Amino acid sequence: MKKLKLVSTVLMVAFLLLLSACGTTKTGGEKKTLRVVTDAAYAPFEYQDKGEVVGFDIDFVKAVIKEAGYGVKVEHVGWDPIFVEIEKKTADLAVSSITITPERLESYDFTVPYFLSKNEILVPKGSSIKSAKDLEGKRIAVQNGTTGQTIVEKLFGKNNEKLKKFENNNLAILELKKGGVDAVVADNTVVETYVKNNPKDNFEFIEDDGAFEKEFYGLLLPKGSKLKADLDKAVNKVLDNGTYEKLYEKWFNTKPDIKVLKDQQ
């Protein structure tokens, strides 16, 4: 009986310590640490290099938070959990190539845009698909919950039979490789990186600026977050002082179009 009491006391103390540990990360004074969540499966934006989360987004968010005067801790939680963590405010912000959309703005806040992106079509070389219009009646794979899905649904009806939604772009592309679909619609960086890295697959990418609008990524925040003002200011600073350009060149080997981002604000 005594032993049981001891065990339960120890457990209780451990539990309380854990609780207070959770508490201190949230409160604290000026130099508080922000918990950033991400879905590290989207190279080169965010991915795991031997267990460590790296990528353009990660470098960028670290620069921004440093600029804003906070500490930073990045954690990989997966795509769907990001939105739960932000909604429940268990994380302070999320970075994961998250496009700013009106639907998402209903439930969340975003910082000012920090990245320009658009969708592209991935098809086997010699495919009859030459533009977004040619996708009509074709079987298309997308990643569930991405803007690629939104665009295809806008063009060919919501939840139509020919649209297959996968957990991630890798599975969608694998489906294309195995002949299950005729095309994949995904972000340009993903599509172009894939074509470049896998020449043996004989895939090509198709741009259609008329059908696929420009998209902007933002840092995701809980609705009404007090951090927004601070982070907006910091994002602009990082855009202006050359840090952004340096990071962009490091990860993508080209120069960014900062003016488009600024115009969008």
Next chain:
Amino acid sequence: MDFRWDLIWEYAPLFLKGTLVTIGLSVAGIVFGSVLGLFIGLGKMMRKKLWALPFNWYINCFRGTPLMVQILLIHFAVVPVFLGTTNAIVAAILALSLNSAAYVAEIFRAGIQSIDKGQMEAARSLGMTHGQAMRFVILPQAIKRMIPPLGNEFIVLIKDSSLAALIAAPELMYWGRAMQGQYMRPWEPYLTAAVIYLVLTLSLNFLLNRIERRLATE
């Protein structure tokens, strides 16, 4: 917290369609899995060790690897070899059947081996052949004992069919995830899916209880 019933209402027809696919996948998995499972269970019980070996390894492989891996392998590697293209429904049914067959085989074996040896000896001494003794004496008793673990396996199968969402088979979980992906809200889609799964498993439970009661001898 605001709970948006209108979103559920909007997705209701798709949830219904998904539920039908889920039921289809589960029923197909249960039927094919049981038939294949009986065959494999009998195979594993063969007296010649060498003949029983492949059946033994079938069970080891399908019981010893995650269903999620099996679904991905079958969808992207096995089915394209035979059909020339991927087919999510075929792959899901194949994976669920092959997986549940491994478990059903063991349930079947356990059921038969739980019947006292004396039953077989008595039946044989009455002049029945081994086959007759199996059919009229051993199996009727064994099946009664197999129903609770079989029911367990079928319920697991219904729930595991949700993994087919991974390969874009349009079942219940797939539409739940699609809804989640569109509105970025966790409660409405997943709670709806959970309630529907619960209704499905409870119905099966009810059915199994009735069968069990009908077969009761006392």
